[in-house]
Amino acid sequence: MKEEIHTALTDSEFFSRPVSELQRLAKRLVKSPDLIGRAPVQCRIAVLSSFTTDYLVELLPLILMRQGIGGVIYQAPYGAMITEILDFESGYHSFKPQVTFILPSHRDLDHQPAIGAPAQAVQAAIQSELEIWNRVWQHIQTPIVQLTFDPPPFRPLGEADGLSAGGLLHHVRAINLNMSDDAPNHVCLIDAENLASRIGLDDWHDNRLYRLTKQPFAMAALPVLADSLATSAVAALGRSRKVLVMDLDGTLWGGAVGDVGVEGIELGQDTPDGESFIAFQAYIKSLKGRGVILAVCSKNQEDSARAPFLQHPEMVLQLDDISYFAANFDDKAQNIRTIARRLNVDTSAILFIDDSPVESAWVRKMLPEVQVLHLSGDPAEFTARLDALQPFPTSRLTEEDLARSASYGAVLQTSKGIANSDDIDSFLRDLAPQVTIESATEETVDRLTQLIAKTNQFKMNRRTFSPSELMADHGHVVAIRFKDRLQDYGIVAVVVMQIQDESLVIQNWVMSCRVFSRRLEYFTRSIIGNIAFKAHAKSLQLVYTESKKNKFLGDVLPLMGFSYVEEKDIFESMATAPIDMLDSFITLD
């Protein structure tokens, strides 16, 4: 039972579930007060409305839990929205709520101006409507989350209903705008018209349900409405997230900069994906403009990661937008802990975005309090998906928000972190990684040629091969295809070998940076060892030409049994791999 609730709460497709199922889960949750008691934030919430809120209040505990809030909820009696607030002896005041949800409706509006009324009359009408609300707000000292007036279901004045004085929709819009200007700081408004539009006005309005039970919107609208209330409650309690930690490759631009260089990344007007990444960066930049702190967490060499910021003409985000820049090959959970520490925030204040399902799963597992958005699929959807989360809720732009991003401007260095090796081992094992060994074929030879030519980081030397060389029979060419439970990476490594006098010569060995930190190099080393054994070769040899990009190989080679032989200027190893090589948990398909 609790398993089912937990699965639902962490389901990224939570809002696709039918509302009847969510209602059932909410009922279940309420039967487990100990579960609710374990939520990181306990909160007393009062709900007051001029319409029926029974179904909303039934669903709220589940929606609040999803945002980490264990709520004790007071529901005011039907029709007593204003009176309960104005009367200090009421059940509402005795309940002593920490957050108050107020849900009025356009049916409460009393002073709709006549058609064609002059501007003064319209303003007078608005002031009359707001008078009662100013009184109401004064009677409450704690945060209020209030729904603005909802759009009416009918437009008897046609298009003029929303655009000209005399229309009810126009009156609703005018009040909502004025309310936003007039409301004191402790009132957070939720834009009801926008909420209804997102669902679709036809799906939002339910006139039959209103007649039957006095709930003006459809059951299907309940989860999204409840979620907006919960999100604003999070902001009102000061618990909204503050930091956006971003991956780079595949998230802010297309392609892996370590593999293809600054010129090779997709960012710019010439491709649809390139345009999507620019739009995504622009959206993130506007988040920063209103106080969200940005940090980078990328598995790349630092100079590769910074290069696009420094050199690519289409980058929207600049280095001085980034408050913390972590580019290294250490695990991302550890990096995120460091980022939190250096920025002086709790990890629960962080939203992490990454296109890799593996990195997303790892961070979710190691840091459950970090919100993780796994950006899969079409980059054209990235902005919408991030926006839909509304992870940095605020309805009031405060001076504080705007100043915050400036004060975090300093770009700091990351320190090396140490992850718990048991956690990494079990995580890698759970991914069920699998390798298929292939030889060069008509279909794959172009990919292999390109991989060898374009890879910069894991590459032994500068030697490249033509397709015909790879297809020829004289040497051994091994292509490594890699996949795991979450993703199929395709062909990610190539080893080109030749037997010379009882030694297996590795003419070159490349591996895509996409599969760094998967220990695939150790598995490949074992494969090479087996090939040498079958060919009766007693040793392995390779030429390692150090460059700016592949410097780290100098540390990796000894771990695979290679040592430098100065007289021949090569690296040599026994055929068999060292016994103490790291376990990759990879199986052979």
Added chain:
Amino acid sequence: MTISSQDRILKHLTIIFREIFDDDDIVLTLESTADDIEEWDSLNQIKIILECEKFFQVKLKARDIRSLNNVGEMVDHLMRLRVY
């Protein structure tokens, strides 16, 4: 209208009731009323009808929803809507 239609509707209604009240022990007969099930109030009545509409792919009128006071009447109404 055959007896088996009625039985089938009753069977599906039972599934719906069990889901909505989160109680696998609920047993419905044509005579069952709100007195037999504790949480069966007007609010849950709405949920039951909405589920029926979704499952049987029908739409009831507001006045009909309010008038269905026991399971027998619900089954009759659904049969009249030719759900089976």
